[in-house]
Amino acid sequence: MSGEEEENAAELKIGDEFLKAKCLMNCEVALILEHKYEQLQQMSDDPTTQISQVFEKSLQYVKRFSRYKNPDAVRQAREILSRYPLAEFELCVLGNLCPETVEEAIAMVPSIKNRGRALDEEAIEKMLNDLSLIKKFE
């Protein structure tokens, strides 16, 4: 990123670290933090000293905003989204917000409609359908 002014996630103009690195969906973060929380409690006799506020608030947040709760559903959601040509960032926004219609999906992640993307409306629709199936069978 050359300057902060240019950052715009809607156009996928985001820092390199966010384009290349692994972004995580809220439900994935919830699994990691819950596991970590148990570990921290075992490690220390006085758990309050080990667990930071940042940690605690985030755990509450991701539990509340996880679309998929059980680990299998979380894995399946990423697996389905990974079949489509999405950037990591786009994949996670879709997994977090679970749009119900193609129109909503494009409003949430406008960059998926950019010219040259191998993702037409039909493909987006199929993706959303597959995602909603996981939710049904969870």
Place this chain on the structure above:
Amino acid sequence: MYLKSKLSWNVIIPAEILEVGGLMLQKAIIVRLMDEFASKKASKNLGYFMAVTSLEKIGEGKVREHTGDVLFPVEFGCLTFKMLRGEILEGVVDKILKHGVFLRCGPTDKVYLSHQKMADYKYVPGENPIFMNEKMSRIEKDTQVRFIVVGARYVEAEKEFQAVVSLEGDYLGPISQSSV
């Protein structure tokens, strides 16, 4: 957005602890790393530091001349959180003020939605003030809201990010509790 990052930090172990060696030393390094990670809290580039998730490598220790403490370079994986301009996120209403509301999102509660960025909502005063629009859609404490990030800045002194967000856009606004 939550992000998995790889970082390299130096961890200083006091001379007294070094005598134990072996596994205990490794444990001491990890504990020290986690303490420092938690107390560092955030940085401008990476955002909030959530948790250390993996230990990749502990390098050769270097003895510091005067104290005898040893400095270990440590490579580790961690989880961070940063709000990006243009990103669409969901949060929870924390405080209602006359000119807007504060929301909680991830590790932060410094997310501000000004009344100017939700023009159809009007402030309704009272013991529990709310914002409401003509379609009777309500924004009150604990309402879940979907918003777009207009800007975020890092305040070094407080190690906090402050974000300004908006409801101007399609599919933004309060979300029904049942859908989450």
